Amino acid sequence: MTLLQKIIVTGLLWGVIGTLNAMPASQLWLAEEQSGSLSVKPISAADGYHNQPLVVDNGVYFTQQVTSPEGGQTDLFFYDFATHEARNLTNTPVSEYSPTVYPYDEGLSAVVVEADGSQKLWFYPFAETQSPRRVFDHIAPVGYHAWGKDEQLVMFILGEPHTLQFTDLKGHLPKLVASDIGRTLAYNAARNLYSFTYTSQGQQWFASFDAQTQTVTPHFALPGSVHYYTWFDDDTIAYAIAGRIYTRHLDNPDKVLLWRNLSAYCPGTISRLSKQGSRLVFVCNQA
Template structure:
């Protein structure tokens, strides 16, 4: 199996990491019982392909792909089966996210010159047009992001400990919401509330943050054996990956139950996930 030196935004350090693939599957929900089917490897190459994100209205999945020690953003059209390279710079781009106005891709840019991790947005129609949203020299190194609207977002800022920030581009507000957080930041579908994962004492908790009320509420306890990667279905069911399995949280029974995976899906470790309607993208080790 091919191994690459991959930049881990979570730690800010270079570590040897196995290559990963992105699979696209169909997702069905029968009364809260989730089943995945028809897996298709949409990257299918040796190396790092990770951090999938669905365009909200177009049949596109954006993701980060590493070649020659550098990561760029690619898109995959799941209607035509065509992949397109979006960025091709001397720096490395990670964590592609369509902004709420659907005009830009925001992503983390790790600078080759000094290792800074800035939050930058690329015009989707003309990726040469870029704007820096946050410079890490001013805000700290940013690892991940999730948007509420074009002017409000939350970010994962590296440090000891890692911290969750709520930021307003209009008011320039930058407030620390929580510390000792994990890598999964999400806007919960059909709500104006975010989810994140936080370690408190010896437990990892999946929690919500409501910016308008400035409140934090617990949803569930994250499995201690997992890497705390989450995703939300359009029906508001939270998913979590654990080794080679995916679980969904039953909000009524207050317990995790396994998602049915197809037999022809490779039995490899599952990490990140992204959902759009009846489609799910999952990241598997090669």
């Protein structure tokens, strides 16, 4: 049993908040550029919920629906590029989402649905000498998050409307950055910018937030069907429309390029994306 599994015995004997049996089926695919060609293969089963991928050097963190005696729930998984196998990292009686590399200790940060229905940010250590812990007791309900530098981060806070809020680990209260935001938050270290999407007067925009100047910059309008994106490189984002993936350069956004047509692999809709180096993982929604 890993320490991530020991969350069960930390004194927080949680119950499962309902079942997730209605979660839509989604499959993870790996697209890798090799010697000028593209290799595409599935890295999860086609049935069930496999979503929220995060590509790192040696594999992919993701969220997967599992079956427990209490009902359906989600755990955090890791797909290993070396072994071509996935393993459950948490295996707890609660649901975890949005796995993200925690930059200030060895482990992951994730959104946990607690017994009272609160969604809060937690830290899941890799070391067996450490116990999982809440990152913030007072901030909820958290949907997604992205870490920047200097112990700073932005969070998607659920509400009417959903808001982007900025805070840090030093005890400052969250600051409202933007409203009516989308589900993808990211940090571009090369540009020292957080990125997100928001809707204004019916139009969706790709935007960035500069933590140093506390300013929001809208960069370009996005198609209404686009809800997810990934940084393709330091200057370019990628997003999908149906089964096609397009790229746009931040400094030349009027030029939209088709990167690949992956409809042969995903006859449904490509949603979430994550890229690092030559590897891109995408989610194919089955319905």
